Amino acid sequence: MAVDDALNQLGNQVFLTRFDRILAWARKYSLWPLPFGTACCAIEFMAVVGTHYDISRYGWEVVRFSPRQADLLIVAGTVNYKIAPALKKVYEQMLEPKWVIAMGACATSGGFYNNYSVVQGIDRFIPVDVYVPGCPPKPEALIDGIMMIKEMIETGAKRKRDILEEMKKR
Amino acid sequence: MTETKSPVLEAIREKFGEDVIEAGIFRGDEFVVVKRERVIDLLRFLKEDPGMSFEFLMDVTAVDWLGRKTPRFEVVYHLYSFSKNRRLRVKTPVPEEDPRVESATPLWKGANWFEREVYDMFGITFDGHPDLRRILLYDSFVGHPLRKDYPHDKRQPTVPTDEFPDPEKNVRVYIDEWKKRGE
Numbered sequence: 001m002a003v004d005d006a007l008n009q010l011g012n013q014v015f016l017t018r019f020d021r022i023l024a025w026a027r028k029y030s031l032w033p034l035p036f037g038t039a040c041c042a043i044e045f046m047a048v049v050g051t052h053y054d055i056s057r058y059g060w061e062v063v064r065f066s067p068r069q070a071d072l073l074i075v076a077g078t079v080n081y082k083i084a085p086a087l088k089k090v091y092e093q094m095l096e097p098k099w100v101i102a103m104g105a106c107a108t109s110g111g112f113y114n115n116y117s118v119v120q121g122i123d124r125f126i127p128v129d130v131y132v133p134g135c136p137p138k139p140e141a142l143i144d145g146i147m148m149i150k151e152m153i154e155t156g157a158k159r160k161r162d163i164l165e166e167m168k169k170r
Numbered sequence: 171m172t173e174t175k176s177p178v179l180e181a182i183r184e185k186f187g188e189d190v191i192e193a194g195i196f197r198g199d200e201f202v203v204v205k206r207e208r209v210i211d212l213l214r215f216l217k218e219d220p221g222m223s224f225e226f227l228m229d230v231t232a233v234d235w236l237g238r239k240t241p242r243f244e245v246v247y248h249l250y251s252f253s254k255n256r257r258l259r260v261k262t263p264v265p266e267e268d269p270r271v272e273s274a275t276p277l278w279k280g281a282n283w284f285e286r287e288v289y290d291m292f293g294i295t296f297d298g299h300p301d302l303r304r305i306l307l308y309d310s311f312v313g314h315p316l317r318k319d320y321p322h323d324k325r326q327p328t329v330p331t332d333e334f335p336d337p338e339k340n341v342r343v344y345i346d347e348w349k350k351r352g353e
Binding site: 081082084085088115117119124125127164 | 307315320322324330331
């Protein structure tokens with residue numbers, strides 16, 4: 001066979017894989033995060049981007065402030081009812097594929113604010129893939145959270161968005 | 171409590187007489203309670219009189235004394251004098267049926283946003299204010315949340331939440347998904 005001959009000639013200079021796997025490999029090491037920072041969690045996010053923790057080691061350092069150029073939304077801080085429509089719009093403007101991290105107690109559940117103005121968790125109106133606990137979380141915790149996103153991408157795991165779609169069809 | 175050694179309070183008493191409801195020193199802080207009709211006159215006196223010279227309006231806020239005092243509201247002004255390094259608190263009672271006070275914006279431009287905040291949170295209106303609308307809350311918000319009779323658990327959502335299951339169920343579905351991944 002001509003193909004076999006060609007492969008034999010190339011020896012170990014080539015390897016075969018599935019297209020979606022190589023795509024996932026590329027994606028997981030080039031996440032472009034969009035920080036939606038509204039409180040002290042955003043300061044912790046800055047530490048993660050800064051030299052000491054340096055998420056560029058993983059290829060995630062291209063922080064974008066336009067949702068159209070980002071594929072990982074990190075909601076860092078308290079989200080109140082006034083800003084919720086803006087956050088929803090930001091999420092909707094992001095192009096597929098996209099993932100969401102709720103960083104810290106406030107974004108996860110409203111934190112210790114249970115009053116007239118604070119949304120009790122962003123998962124009330126946008127799908128969240130990874131929740132990072134803490135008030136604010138340590139930089140290591142956020143890195144661990146993004147690691148989980150990376151794991152989701154490499155295993156092709158369903159996102160919360162996909163699960164919600166399925167639930168709607170059922 | 172109604173100690174009157176302060177020269178500032180003496181001067182105010184002398185000038186405003188019957189209109190001063192109460193004046194005194196509480197834990198080292200001087201305060202004056204004055205009738206609503208005269209509050210702007212008093213503030214003008216405090217700002218412009220050379221003996222007083224309270225040039226700086228630090229804050230305007232309000233208190234809701236629901237069920238504890240009549241009249242229900244109290245608008246509070248905090249003044250500071252740079253030149254004489256002293257502070258003064260001016261309070262004025264405001265009834266629930268007619269929650270309005272004359273605006274202090276002609277005296278201090280900085281009163282603008284303070285008064286908008288008081289309006290936003292307590293629903294007290296300021297006559298003569300150039301732009302009295304909500305400053306912190308969204309326009310569709312109904313009511314005034316720092317009033318003591320605003321229901322503490324009332325929420326006024328701005329985004330649709332219908333397609334999202336309740337948070338507990340939400341998390342459980344998700345944990346199942348993660349467990350599946352580990353197998």
